[in-house]
Amino acid sequence: MLLIECGPGSTRRWPAFGITFERVRGIVVTHHHVDHCADLAPVMFGRNVPDPPVRTPLAMLGPVGHHALIDGLEGLYGSAVMDPLGMREVIELRDGDRRVVGPFTIDAREVLHVAGSLGLRVTCGGRVLAFSGDSGKCPELTALCRGAHVALLECSYPASRATTKHLNTRTAAETAVDAKLSRVVLTHFYPQCDDVDVAGEVRAAGYTGELVLAEDGLVLDV
Ligand SMILES: [Zn+2]
Ligand SMILES: [Zn+2]
Incomplete structure (x- = not known):
C-alpha cells in the first residue's frame, strides 16, 4: 500500500x-x-x-x-x-526521479509551488494516476498529467481568485484541457471554494471530461 x-x-x-x-x-x-x-x-x-x-x-x-x-x-x-x-x-x-515501491512506480516532476515541490505520476498494473501535489499551472504539470487514466488535481481557489502557485477552478480546467484528460478528480479546496459552484466553474472554463470533486472517504478505481 x-x-x-x-x-x-x-x-x-x-x-x-x-x-x-x-x-x-x-x-x-x-x-x-x-x-x-x-x-x-x-x-x-x-x-x-x-x-x-x-x-x-x-x-x-x-x-x-x-x-x-x-x-x-x-x-x-x-x-x-x-x-x-x-x-x-x-x-x-528530484525532478525526473523514478523510484519503485512494491508494485508502484513513482515518477516525480518539480512543479510550480515552493522550491522542490513535486507532482507525481504513479503507475501500477499499467494504470496511471497523476497527482499535482500543490502547483500552479505550468508546463511541467501538464506534461505530468498527459496520458494519465486519472488526474488528481489540487483546486485551492475559485476562478475569481488569481493565483500562480496553486490552481483555481479555471487553471485546473485549463490544465485538464491542455493535458487532454478525460477523468479528473479535484481536491485541496480552500474555504474560498465553499460558496462557489466549483464544478460549474470548471465546466465554464472548457473541461468536458469526467469530473469528480473529492471528499473524505472517496474510493475510486484508476
Ligand atoms: Zn497544500
Ligand atoms: Zn503547499
Whole structure:
C-alpha cells in the first residue's frame, strides 16, 4: 500500500479504510507544507507503539530536504519516533526521479509551488494516476498529467481568485484541457471554494471530461 501525502488527522481515518501500519509500505509527500506532512510523526510513533514494534519496511519519500525533516522530527520527539529496527528508508526525490515501491512506480516532476515541490505520476498494473501535489499551472504539470487514466488535481481557489502557485477552478480546467484528460478528480479546496459552484466553474472554463470533486472517504478505481 502506497500513501500519497500524510496531512493532519489522516492517520485517524486509516482504520475506517483498512489501512494499517503493517500494510503501508511507502509514504510519499510532495512538499513540506503542514497540510501535506503533519502526520508523518504520528506514523513514525505509531509503528513503535506495538510490542513488538511494526517490522514491515517503510519507504518515506519526499522532496529535497526530506532527510532533514525526518531528522528534525526525531530530534524534536526523541526515541518515540526513531527507527530502532532500521526498517525505514528515507528517499529524496528530484525532478525526473523514478523510484519503485512494491508494485508502484513513482515518477516525480518539480512543479510550480515552493522550491522542490513535486507532482507525481504513479503507475501500477499499467494504470496511471497523476497527482499535482500543490502547483500552479505550468508546463511541467501538464506534461505530468498527459496520458494519465486519472488526474488528481489540487483546486485551492475559485476562478475569481488569481493565483500562480496553486490552481483555481479555471487553471485546473485549463490544465485538464491542455493535458487532454478525460477523468479528473479535484481536491485541496480552500474555504474560498465553499460558496462557489466549483464544478460549474470548471465546466465554464472548457473541461468536458469526467469530473469528480473529492471528499473524505472517496474510493475510486484508476
Ligand atoms: Zn503547499
Ligand atoms: Zn497544500
